[in-house]
Amino acid sequence: MAELAPKTSPRISFVSLGCPKALVDSERIITRLRAEGYELSRGHDGADLVIVNTCGFLDSAKAESLSAIGEALAENGKVVVTGCMGAEPEQIRAVHPSVLAISGPQQYESVLAAVHEAVPPQHDPFLDLVPEHGIKLTPRHYAYLKISEGCNNRCTFCIIPKLRGDLVSRPLAEVMREAERLVAAGVKELLVISQDTSAYGVDIKYAESLWRDRERSARFFDLAEALGELGAWVRLHYVYPYPHVDRVMDLMASGKVLPYLDIPFQHASPTVLKRMKRPASQEKTLARVQAWRAAVPDLTLRSTFIVGFPGETEAEFTELLDFLKEAELDRVGCFKFEPVAGAPANALADPVPDEVKAERYDRFMKTQQAISARRLKRKVGTRQQVIIDSVGPAGAIGRTKGDAPEIDGRVHIASRRPLRVGEITSVKIEAADAYDLRGTAVGF
Numbered sequence: 001m002a003e004l005a006p007k008t009s010p011r012i013s014f015v016s017l018g019c020p021k022a023l024v025d026s027e028r029i030i031t032r033l034r035a036e037g038y039e040l041s042r043g044h045d046g047a048d049l050v051i052v053n054t055c056g057f058l059d060s061a062k063a064e065s066l067s068a069i070g071e072a073l074a075e076n077g078k079v080v081v082t083g084c085m086g087a088e089p090e091q092i093r094a095v096h097p098s099v100l101a102i103s104g105p106q107q108y109e110s111v112l113a114a115v116h117e118a119v120p121p122q123h124d125p126f127l128d129l130v131p132e133h134g135i136k137l138t139p140r141h142y143a144y145l146k147i148s149e150g151c152n153n154r155c156t157f158c159i160i161p162k163l164r165g166d167l168v169s170r171p172l173a174e175v176m177r178e179a180e181r182l183v184a185a186g187v188k189e190l191l192v193i194s195q196d197t198s199a200y201g202v203d204i205k206y207a208e209s210l211w212r213d214r215e216r217s218a219r220f221f222d223l224a225e226a227l228g229e230l231g232a233w234v235r236l237h238y239v240y241p242y243p244h245v246d247r248v249m250d251l252m253a254s255g256k257v258l259p260y261l262d263i264p265f266q267h268a269s270p271t272v273l274k275r276m277k278r279p280a281s282q283e284k285t286l287a288r289v290q291a292w293r294a295a296v297p298d299l300t301l302r303s304t305f306i307v308g309f310p311g312e313t314e315a316e317f318t319e320l321l322d323f324l325k326e327a328e329l330d331r332v333g334c335f336k337f338e339p340v341a342g343a344p345a346n347a348l349a350d351p352v353p354d355e356v357k358a359e360r361y362d363r364f365m366k367t368q369q370a371i372s373a374r375r376l377k378r379k380v381g382t383r384q385q386v387i388i389d390s391v392g393p394a395g396a397i398g399r400t401k402g403d404a405p406e407i408d409g410r411v412h413i414a415s416r417r418p419l420r421v422g423e424i425t426s427v428k429i430e431a432a433d434a435y436d437l438r439g440t441a442v443g444f
């Protein structure tokens with residue numbers, strides 16, 4: 001498109017920070033801008049305006065957002081700010097009073113209005129062709145599919161409900177139409193995201209909508225089942241261990257949905273979970289994990305945990321380590337608790353001193369690394385389906401069904417025939433370390 005565009009097309013430089021949910025917001029804004037004839041600029045320098053989509057989840061993310069805004073102001077001068085940190089405009093104005101406009105997450109109209117005011121659109125319907133599936137910021141072969149906005153939970157360490165509001169689910173047919181368009185455009189892997197995927201549809205009372213000649217309910221299982229009909233890899237993120245998640249195991253066992261679940265447990269001690277006000281904290285998680293593994297032996301479980309939550313005692317931390325050893329999760333991320341301005345957890349029982357947090361973090365990581373390495377080693381000698389993410393002179397890099405992009409491990413692949421980005425190929429796994437696998441492409 002770049003060479004076809006008229007020289008007068010206004011150019012926008014876009015910075016997208018934060019989580020996959022923010023990335024989806026960025027994609028929507030960019031799609032709208034491109035539909036209106038705006039071009040994307042590679043740098044701030046040659047752009048008419050810069051949009052910074054900020055993250056406000058942790059204080060460190062806020063600092064990164066402020067510095068990105070500062071850079072954009074220094075290099076360009078015309079800056080529109082949106083995203084999670086935009087929900088607290090006074091914090092941005094205090095550091096960068098000259099930004100043109102500030103809006104919160106999903107306030108697409110406000111962003112567009114600010115852009116229109118600063119750099120009016122030059123619409124040319126002939127040239128402003130936007131692909132039917134919108135503009136994606138992820139590589140063409142995978143895409144994030146956002147099924148809802150907001151969250152009905154009130155975890156004490158989190159301000160997302162404050163920033164994004166209560167749960168608002170998209171009707172099933174609308175999600176499916178987007179998913180179909182993506183698959184038709186070449187997407188091979190759909191990553192289902194939201195704040196709480198297992199709560200999908202609660203707010204709209206599981207309303208039915210028509211897709212492929214059948215009324216379907218906006219329920220977690222029905223959505224997973226419908227997505228499984230598209231023939232793409234379907235990966236479920238941010239699922240909580242509620243009893244109704246058990247049904248999805250059948251879809252995994254029959255190959256309709258990837259045998260992968262991303263469950264942010266955050267802790268395992270019932271008392272800490274209670275202080276965190278975590279969803280599903282009363283569930284018998286360990287028993288559930290074991291039953292899932294029995295139903296789907298190749299299930300990959302990914303999770304994240306927080307160590308050093310206010311008031312965490314040594315005994316509570318030991319409960320967490322015991323859980324790790326018993327649950328044998330495959331992929332685990334760990335964060336040291338960081339107070340987030342406005343989160344109720346800050347006012348909870350005594351903060352854990354930094355050196356204790358650091359020491360617990362090390363013990364946690366050491367325990368989990370041994371588990372992850374052991375579980376990954378079980379793949380050595382097997383054949384795995386691998387989706388190719390990149391191809392270079394040293395070989396190709398891909399992911400198994402057990403690896404989500406950007407957060408999990410990779411497979412380094414040797415191949416006698418050229419591999420293409422986005423293709424799914426069979427790889428004989430020959431070696432493993434704590435995170436990654438190595439193997440050779442087999443079969444033609």
Ligand code: SF4
Nearest residue numbers: 151153155158160195
């Ligand atoms: S589930 Fe908890 S941590 Fe996740 S967005 Fe909702 S309130 Fe925040």
